[in-house]
Amino acid sequence: xxxxxxxxxxxxxxxxxxxxxxxxxxxxxxxxxxxxxxxxxxxxxxxxxxxxxxxxxxxxxxxxxxxxxxxxxxxxxxxxxxxxxxxxxxxxxxxxxxxxxxxxxxxxxxxxxxxxxxxxxxxxxxxxxxxxxxxxxxxxxxxxxxxxxxxxxxxxxxxxxxxxxxxxxxxxxxxxxxxxxxxxxxxxxxxxxxxxxxxxxxxxxxxxxxxxxxxxxxxxxxxxxxxxxxxxxxxxxxxxxxxxxxxxxxxxxxxxxxxxxxxxxxxxxxxxxxxxxxxxxxxxxxxxxxxxxxxxxxxxxxxxxxxxxxxxxxxxxxxxxxxxxxxxxxxxxxxxxxxxxxxxxxxxxxxxxxxxxxxxxxxxxxxxxxxxxxxxxxxxxxxxxxxxxxxxxxxxxxxxxxxxx
Amino acid sequence: xxxxxxxxxxxxxxxxxxxxxxxxxxxxxxxxxxxxxxxxxxxxxxxxxxxxxxxxxxxxxxxxxxxxxxxxxxxxxxxx
Numbered sequence: 306x307x308x309x310x311x312x313x314x315x316x317x318x319x320x321x322x323x324x325x326x327x328x329x330x331x332x333x334x335x336x337x338x339x340x341x342x343x344x345x346x347x348x349x350x351x352x353x354x355x356x357x358x359x360x361x362x363x364x365x366x367x368x369x370x371x372x373x374x375x376x377x378x379x380x381x382x383x384x385x386x387x388x389x390x391x392x393x394x395x396x397x398x399x400x401x402x403x404x405x406x407x408x409x410x411x412x413x414x415x416x417x418x419x420x421x422x423x424x425x426x427x428x429x430x431x432x433x434x435x436x437x438x439x440x441x442x443x444x445x446x447x448x449x450x451x452x453x454x455x456x457x458x459x460x461x462x463x464x465x466x467x468x469x470x471x472x473x474x475x476x477x478x479x480x481x482x483x484x485x486x487x488x489x490x491x492x493x494x495x496x497x498x499x500x501x502x503x504x505x506x507x508x509x510x511x512x513x514x515x516x517x518x519x520x521x522x523x524x525x526x527x528x529x530x531x532x533x534x535x536x537x538x539x540x541x542x543x544x545x546x547x548x549x550x551x552x553x554x555x556x557x558x559x560x561x562x563x564x565x566x567x568x569x570x571x572x573x574x575x576x577x578x579x580x581x582x583x584x585x586x587x588x589x590x591x592x593x594x595x596x597x598x599x600x601x602x603x604x605x606x607x608x609x610x611x612x613x614x615x616x617x618x619x620x621x622x623x624x625x626x627x628x629x630x631x632x633x634x635x636x637x638x639x640x641x642x643x644x645x646x647x648x649x650x651x652x653x654x655x656x657x658x659x660x661x662x663x664x665x666x667x668x669x670x671x672x673x674x675x676x677x678x679x680x681x682x683x684x685x686x687x688x689x690x691x692x693x694x695x696x697x698x699x700x701x702x703x704x705x706x707x708x709x710x
Numbered sequence: 711x712x713x714x715x716x717x718x719x720x721x722x723x724x725x726x727x728x729x730x731x732x733x734x735x736x737x738x739x740x741x742x743x744x745x746x747x748x749x750x751x752x753x754x755x756x757x758x759x760x761x762x763x764x765x766x767x768x769x770x771x772x773x774x775x776x777x778x779x780x781x782x783x784x785x786x787x788x789x790x
Contacts (some may be wrong), residue, residue, distance in 0.1 A: 328752075333715050333756050334746050413790075435788040460788065485788055492787045505744055505789055541785055589754060592781050593776055601790025606717075609784025650790075671768040679790075 307340055308345045312336040315347060315612065323369065325427050325507040330683055332517050335608060338369045346558045351529055354521075354560075356655070361518035367554060368419055368514055375421045379414040382406045384526040389642035390655070394662045398672040400532070403432050403645055405680035408615050409446050409470075411439040411601075412519060412544065412649075412678040419515035421447040425503030430454060434504040435492040437600050437637040438467040439679050444504055445474035450458045456501070460488050462560035467683055473551050485595070485603075507542075509608075516544045520551025529561050533671035534622070536658050537551065538650045538678060539579050540602035542613030545614045546568050547677070549616045568622035569667070570613055571657035572651075573597035573632060579610050581590045583617055583624035598629045599649040601679060627656035633688060635659065636681065645683035654678075712763040716770070719779040720753040729776060730755065737761065737769035756783055 312321040316334030336488045349366045357363030361380025383403045384680055393400035404412040424432045433456040434444045441457040448455035454507045455476040459468065463480070472478055496503045504512055524531055531552050539545045549568055555561045572580045576599030590610030595603035596659050599653070607613070617624050627635065635655030647655075654675050661667045697703040704710075720721050720729070725748065734741045739761040746755040757767050 328715070328784055332729075333758075334745075358750045378763055437788060486787075488783060489787050493782050494786075505787060506784065509784070525740070540790055591752065591754070592717075592779055604786045604789070606781040606786045610785070 307368065307369050307371050308340045308342075308348070309338050310341050313339045313369050315645075316427075321361070321566065323431075324618075325423075325502065327507055327509040330661050337548075338510050338514055340367070340369075342554075345525065346465050349558060349560070351525075351560055353410060355526065356431055360685065361363070361418065361515070361522070364389075364518050366522045367517065367521065367648045369511055370419060370422045370426070371420070372426050375447050376417070376447055377408045377414065377450050379407050381522060384523060385643065385645075387643050387675070389675070390639065393638065393642055394659055394671055396662055396673055397670050400672070400674045401639075401643060401645060402519065402674055402676045404519065404676070404678050405647055405651075409439070409442045410680035410683065412516070413439045413443040414447075415518050416512045416543075417443040417447050420502070420504045420508045420512035421451050421453070423508055424504075424513040425451055425453065427502065429500070429502035431456065431497075431500040432504060432508075433458070433492075433495065435459075435488055437463055437603075438470070438683055439601050440504070441471045445471050445476035445478075448476060449474045458488060458492055458495075459530035464686055466686065470683055498574060502671060513543050513547055517549035517551035519544070519676065520548040521555065523548075524555050524561055527672070531556075531561060531564050532567045532674040533565070534567045534569060534656055534665075534667050534673040535676065536661065537676040538602050538653050538672065539570045539572055539607065539610075539613050541607045542570075542579055542609035544676075544678070545613045546609050546616050549620065561570070566620060568620040568623070569657070569661055570575050570617045570624045571653050572624075572626050573599040573602060573653050574626040574628050575599075576603045576605060578605060578607060578627040579613050579617075580612050580624040580626040582610070588614070589600060597632075599632055600684070601648060602650050602653065623661065625657035625660055627653055627660065631656035631660075636688060637691070640681070645677060647677045648679040648681050648684045649687060650679055651681070659703040711760060712757055714759045714770075715767050715783040716757065716759060718755045718757070718773065718784050719781070720748070721777055722751050722753075724768075724777055725753055727749065729773060729778060733759075733769050733773055737765045737772065739765055739769050741755045762787070
């Protein structure tokens with residue numbers, strides 16, 4: 306049995322049973338899983354965690370699952386010391402948390418692994434999601450492993466290359482004609498009509514908990530300490546808030562010292578409602594219309610925006626948005642210094658890290674972790690202009706003539 | 711009868727207009743405000759709409775046409 310005891314409203318504190326629910330009936334704010342931390346503290350230790358599997362499931366005591374887990378080998382991804390990139394940016398202790406190396410190439414495997422485990426526990430025979438790529442692939446892969454049916458809804462203008470990475474797992478793949486808002490509206494209606502486990506609707510509180518494992522891993526991989534700074538991207542803001550929650554939990558359980566980490570939230574300037582609110586000094590995140598090449602974080606109305614904003618402020622961190630040009634630059638810089646080919650969101654993080662370092666917000670000697678959430682090949686069309694090979698004849702003469710070496 | 715939870719975000723030029731009152735009157739929708747923050751520049755309201763499904767859809771189309779942004783209260787569903 307897990308140590309989860311209830312779902313609790315993040316705004317008004319009302320409690321609900323551990324069921325497929327995502328919003329408080331009273332104030333319509335998001336629900337979050339709460340735990341019996343006294344019992345968790347007795348059950349966990351650094352040693353016990355270290356003896357667990359080399360995956361996100363080594364932190365099972367801190368996740369809300371009761372039955373057999375649905376695992377395709379997610380987590381415990383490398384935390385790489387990024388000396389070359391650090392030198393380029395002026396940081397002495399820079400680390401990259403490389404979540405490109407999850408089974409479907411993004412951090413979404415962490416959240417989906419928990420969500421599909423819960424879907425099976427709740428008795429759903431079908432799961433569903435709406436996505437422009439990473440989430441869809443992860444849901445389809447986990448549903449295949451769990452042997453349950455999945456429906457995946459994708460806007461019809463999604464690049465064909467992304468569809469292949471979803472279709473290979475054989476979900477019911479539905480492309481929806483219409484705008485991003487139209488797809489949102491349809492999925493909201495579907496969630497009301499069908500008794501499905503909708504990954505980021507009625508399963509969202511459980512889905513969210515999977516994100517915490519990224520933060521646990523960072524602390525463990527640093528030798529049970531927290532970074533001075535974390536730079537992470539935000540779409541709905543869920544990952545960003547759960548990294549903070551994970552560090553807070555570890556400190557509460559006595560596994561690390563009290564947390565003094567500055568959390569920096571990063572977004573693309575074409576879709577930056579959280580950064581806008583931070584910069585304007587307001588408490589409400591006003592929705593925006595998204596327009597950016599970083600499509601996997603192009604969320605104009607972020608569900609956890611308010612909470613992400615609070616974390617950035619509370620932690621003494623900050624917020625930074627970067628243009629599409631800076632995103633491309635960041636992608637190239639990461640690949641050409643550290644050998645990591647990240648998707649556009651990685652470019653957002655590196656681009657923002659560059660600005661935060663240049664402005665002095667992040668200091669040279671601060672231990673900084675940059676969170677890279679997804680791999681590049683799924684979005685390589687946005688940088689296709691970098692392919693400029695030397696074309697030669699199959700002879701030494703041609704090689705020497707064309708390359709001049 | 712159908713219920714729908716939505717968030718309205720008002721631009722500055724609509725702050726003074728009784729949009730929610732008119733929505734209820736014109737489309738026979740019961741509006742039930744749960745959270746809100748309105749000031750001189752901008753405003754948002756989280757509310758539940760109750761009525762016939764068709765009336766709610768027509769009402770939302772009318773509100774949108776007036777220049778109010780209408781979003782699901784749980785945030786965007788389509789993710790990356």
